[in-house]
Amino acid sequence: MKHSRILGMGSYLPEKVLTNADLEKIVETSxxxxxxxxxxxxxxxAADDQSASDLGVEAAKKAIEDxxxxxxxIDMIIVGTATPDKMFPSSACYIGDKLGIGGVPAFDIxxxxxxxxxxxxxxxxxIKTGHRKNVLVVGTEVLSRLVNWEDRTTCVIFGDGAGAAxxxxxxxxxxxxxxxxxxxxxxxxxxxxxxxxxxxxxxxxPQIVMRGNEVFKVAVKTLSSIVDETLEANNMSKxxxxxxxxxxxxxxxxxxxxxxxxxxxxxVVVTVDKHGNTSSASIPLAMCEAIADGxxxxxxxxxxxxxxxxxxxxxxxxxx
Ligand code: ACO
Numbered sequence: 001m002k003h004s005r006i007l008g009m010g011s012y013l014p015e016k017v018l019t020n021a022d023l024e025k026i027v028e029t030s031x032x033x034x035x036x037x038x039x040x041x042x043x044x045x046a047a048d049d050q051s052a053s054d055l056g057v058e059a060a061k062k063a064i065e066d067x068x069x070x071x072x073x074i075d076m077i078i079v080g081t082a083t084p085d086k087m088f089p090s091s092a093c094y095i096g097d098k099l100g101i102g103g104v105p106a107f108d109i110x111x112x113x114x115x116x117x118x119x120x121x122x123x124x125x126x127i128k129t130g131h132r133k134n135v136l137v138v139g140t141e142v143l144s145r146l147v148n149w150e151d152r153t154t155c156v157i158f159g160d161g162a163g164a165a166x167x168x169x170x171x172x173x174x175x176x177x178x179x180x181x182x183x184x185x186x187x188x189x190x191x192x193x194x195x196x197x198x199x200x201x202x203x204x205x206p207q208i209v210m211r212g213n214e215v216f217k218v219a220v221k222t223l224s225s226i227v228d229e230t231l232e233a234n235n236m237s238k239x240x241x242x243x244x245x246x247x248x249x250x251x252x253x254x255x256x257x258x259x260x261x262x263x264x265x266x267x268v269v270v271t272v273d274k275h276g277n278t279s280s281a282s283i284p285l286a287m288c289e290a291i292a293d294g295x296x297x298x299x300x301x302x303x304x305x306x307x308x309x310x311x312x313x314x315x316x317x318x319x320x
Contacts, residue, residue, distance in 0.1 A: 003169070004175045005175060008065070009066055009165045011288035011289075012062070013044045014045060016044060020035065038272070039250065040276045042274055042275075043278075046160040051085040051091070052085055052091045053091040059138060066166075072100075074134050074135070076123070076134075077138070078122055078123060079107070080138070080139045081140050081280055090107055090108040092107050092108050113249065113279045114247070114306035114313055114314040116137060120316045124316075127167060134166055134167070136167075137167055138162065140162035140164075140280070154209075154212075157276060161285050163283065163288055175317075178316045179230055181226070186218065189210070190210045192206055223256075223305055224260045227315070234317055236317075238263070243295070244258060244303050245268075245286050245305075248282040269287065269295070270286070287302070302318050302320055304318065
């Protein structure tokens with residue numbers, strides 16, 4: 001059987017930066033509260049004319065360049081996003097068009113924050129079975145368009161950005177294993193209506209609704225169990241992991257997962273302070289930063305894990 005590995009990665013952050021001090025002028029909050037409860041200091045905000053596919057295609061171009069291939073070599077596009085350009089066509093279709101590779105199968109996946117991990121998992125299956133050679137996996141979000149800017153419990157948390165990976169077929173294993181899960185029984189704790197007629201709830205306009213404290217507790221428990229599941233599946237111990245690259249939702253959730261791995265934050269890639277929670281973009285954004293500054297090197301074993309609305313959760317163990 002063939003293996004898959006990450007050949008190249010890229011990311012993109014919009015220019016505009018919103019600080020906690022800026023947010024103090026918008027809602028009843030403080031830099032101290034946001035920093036202590038979430039670890040977030042700044043987040044990037046897309047320009048009015050930037051869609052998820054605009055951000056995603058910038059990250060994709062960098063990933064393709066980093067992979068040293070041509071866009072025409074891509075034979076599948078998978079996009080994780082909770083904030084697609086439209087309900088249809090998918091943002092993946094738009095990204096394919098912007099890359100000039102119409103005809104290549106392209107689809108979005110609606111798995112909230114674990115979108116990138118789910119995307120890696122799907123890419124891995126298509127490549128291992130020999131059906132595809134170079135799959136572009138993108139996580140891209142314009143969550144600033146979805147939050148209610150009068151709701152201090154959510155608007156301080158989220159940010160915009162995109163990250164992408166080219167996953168290719170390989171003789172050597174790169175993606176060692178992926179593990180994906182979902183439980184719709186928790187749907188009421190974190191959701192976003194789509195605004196369709198006849199489906200109106202308390203919040204008919206599309207916006208993120210979150211019972212943060214309850215989400216927090218399940219997230220910590222679930223992420224801890226997926227660390228165990230991943231290590232067991234690979235017959236590995238905590239010491240075999242070089243880097244933990246968690247979804248960047250909240251520094252306290254990240255610290256709890258690091259503790260589970262018996263790791264200090266020096267083995268964990270943290271960008272939540274600068275990016276906020278960028279949902280499906282957060283892991284590739286974090287990974288790109290740690291590759292660029294030389295922390296993550298080729299051959300390092302990286303544990304990617306994420307949790308989000310659904311609930312959905314998942315992990316990918318990769319040898320970069
Ligand atoms: N500024 C000041 N005070 C605030 C703010 C704010 N921005 N937001 C809430 N508060 C207040 C609340 O009103 C509450 O006040 P009260 O005690 O007078 O009622 C108090 O702060 C505590 O509120 P909690 O919700 O209990 O605060 P908590 O410590 O749980 O932190 C947070 C909230 C940051 C949202 C946290 O629960 C969290 O990170 N949850 C997990 C989020 C997550 O991981 N989501 C999944 C991924 S997202 C996705 O899938 C799209």
